[in-house]
Amino acid sequence: MSNTKTKSPARASARKRRADAERSIASIIDAALEALALDPDASMAEIARRAGVVRATVYMHFPTRESLLDAVMEHAVGQVAEATSGAEPTQGEPEEALERVLRATWHKLSDFHTLLAINTSRLPASELHRRHEPVMSLFVPLIERGQEKGVFRSDLPVAWHLAMVRAIAHAASAEVRSGRIEESSVEDALIATALNALSPS
Amino acid sequence: MSNTKTKSPARASARKRRADAERSIASIIDAALEALALDPDASMAEIARRAGVVRATVYMHFPTRESLLDAVMEHAVGQVAEATSGAEPTQGEPEEALERVLRATWHKLSDFHTLLAINTSRLPASELHRRHEPVMSLFVPLIERGQEKGVFRSDLPVAWHLAMVRAIAHAASAEVRSGRIEESSVEDALIATALNALSPS
DNA sequence: TTGACATTGGACAGCGTTGTCTGATTTATT
DNA sequence: AATAAATCAGACAACGCTGTCCAATGTCAA
Numbered sequence: 001m002s003n004t005k006t007k008s009p010a011r012a013s014a015r016k017r018r019a020d021a022e023r024s025i026a027s028i029i030d031a032a033l034e035a036l037a038l039d040p041d042a043s044m045a046e047i048a049r050r051a052g053v054v055r056a057t058v059y060m061h062f063p064t065r066e067s068l069l070d071a072v073m074e075h076a077v078g079q080v081a082e083a084t085s086g087a088e089p090t091q092g093e094p095e096e097a098l099e100r101v102l103r104a105t106w107h108k109l110s111d112f113h114t115l116l117a118i119n120t121s122r123l124p125a126s127e128l129h130r131r132h133e134p135v136m137s138l139f140v141p142l143i144e145r146g147q148e149k150g151v152f153r154s155d156l157p158v159a160w161h162l163a164m165v166r167a168i169a170h171a172a173s174a175e176v177r178s179g180r181i182e183e184s185s186v187e188d189a190l191i192a193t194a195l196n197a198l199s200p201s
Numbered sequence: 202m203s204n205t206k207t208k209s210p211a212r213a214s215a216r217k218r219r220a221d222a223e224r225s226i227a228s229i230i231d232a233a234l235e236a237l238a239l240d241p242d243a244s245m246a247e248i249a250r251r252a253g254v255v256r257a258t259v260y261m262h263f264p265t266r267e268s269l270l271d272a273v274m275e276h277a278v279g280q281v282a283e284a285t286s287g288a289e290p291t292q293g294e295p296e297e298a299l300e301r302v303l304r305a306t307w308h309k310l311s312d313f314h315t316l317l318a319i320n321t322s323r324l325p326a327s328e329l330h331r332r333h334e335p336v337m338s339l340f341v342p343l344i345e346r347g348q349e350k351g352v353f354r355s356d357l358p359v360a361w362h363l364a365m366v367r368a369i370a371h372a373a374s375a376e377v378r379s380g381r382i383e384e385s386s387v388e389d390a391l392i393a394t395a396l397n398a399l400s401p402s
Numbered sequence: 403t404t405g406a407c408a409t410t411g412g413a414c415a416g417c418g419t420t421g422t423c424t425g426a427t428t429t430a431t432t
Numbered sequence: 433a434a435t436a437a438a439t440c441a442g443a444c445a446a447c448g449c450t451g452t453c454c455a456a457t458g459t460c461a462a
Contacts, residue, residue: 018430018437043419054440117318121241125379159381160390167372171364178326180360189361197398219407219460244449255410
């Protein structure tokens with residue numbers, strides 16, 4: 001249930017877009033997501049091929065490669081934010097909430113792992129930070145709540161905890177992909193380690 | 202003190218290389234390290250420019266871009282391994298040893314953060330694993346020692362602990378770079394979090 | 403000093419990429 | 433059925449990059 005109707009990702013804010021145009025845009029973004037996950041330097045031709053569309057069509061909706069990357073990132077952040085907020089980070093005890101939210105989020109987060117790397121080198125740090133807002137704004141209160149209750153350690157800044165948890169989540173998916181650790185056990189390891197790292201000294 | 206004399210990185214195993222050739226090779230590898238850290242797709246021209254050398258000279262020693270990347274990676278792994286082993290991971294209590302080793306290693310590790318990303322997409326997982334051996338072989342016994350003594354949790358695999366610590370170290374340098382957290386405090390945060398994550402449940 | 407090695411500066415072909423354009427064709431909307 | 437929007441198929445120029453080559457010059461080693 002994405003809100004492709006109300007507000008489109010690209011610059012194309014022309015109110016009247018035909019249904020096939022919407023479909024194309026969705027295909028292109030999905031295709032870009034796949035292609036860029038496999039190869040950060042995937043070409044517009046490759047993306048178009050995956051989308052089952054001709055290259056000119058891509059340029060119809062995304063006048064430049066940059067603009068496509070922007071749209072893809074916005075889409076990805078939205079997906080993650082959706083998964084995160086769907087797990088209701090404001091409900092229940094902080095520890096349980098964190099476990100719940102992490103389990104719901106980390107797979108999706110790992111899908112966009114490569115994408116994050118692309119944007120890290122593409123955008124200035126401040127821009128990156130700004131765009132991650134939709135996700136961050138969900139996690140920050142959860143961590144803070146845990147600190148106030150004394151179940152998460154307060155001698156380290158929230159920003160650090162956040163970065164740390166995210167890093168561990170990425171590490172988890174990297175381990176799964178490389179086959180070094182059983183897929184079934186890595187999620188539990190992720191949870192256990194994150195909670196342990198957050199627990200008061 | 203790099204061992205550029207005994208065993209050269211590239212294919213050039215011709216025993217007799219002149220001193221200026223050695224110097225060029227060293228410059229090129231250093232330049233490549235810098236350039237690739239800034240931009241994973243830095244061109245041979247850019248690398249040559251940084252090395253203060255003409256492009257043809259680079260191709261003299263590294264017949265292909267691939268071979269240069271290989272050499273750079275070998276050099277980087279060597280650097281990290283040197284920093285790690287210099288902190289004597291086999292000495293003292295595991296917890297103290299880990300702190301000592303981490304403090305000595307993590308800056309250097311973060312210098313090669315981008316490089317790691319390059320190679321992750323460039324090489325198959327098995328190759329990557331093989332090449333990281335020189336560093337891994339230093340960390341594994343340290344973690345195992347801590348597990349046997351009961352000061353590190355044993356309900357999670359060593360491979361996981363390793364991946365996790367590495368991820369946290371990278372997160373630490375990313376935070377410093379982005380300016381979100383004070384540089385002075387991030388090292389302590391790294392240590393505190395890593396030890397906390399490793400401590401038995 | 404001499405001869406072999408190394409570097410320079412420049413030119414070159416081949417390739418893949420981005421971005422533009424056009425004219426014909428298909429598809430959605432009313 | 434008519435109109436406007438979107439897609440297709442393909443060509444095109446401009447650009448940057450890799451890798452090769454060469455002739456002239458500089459530098460090391462014995």
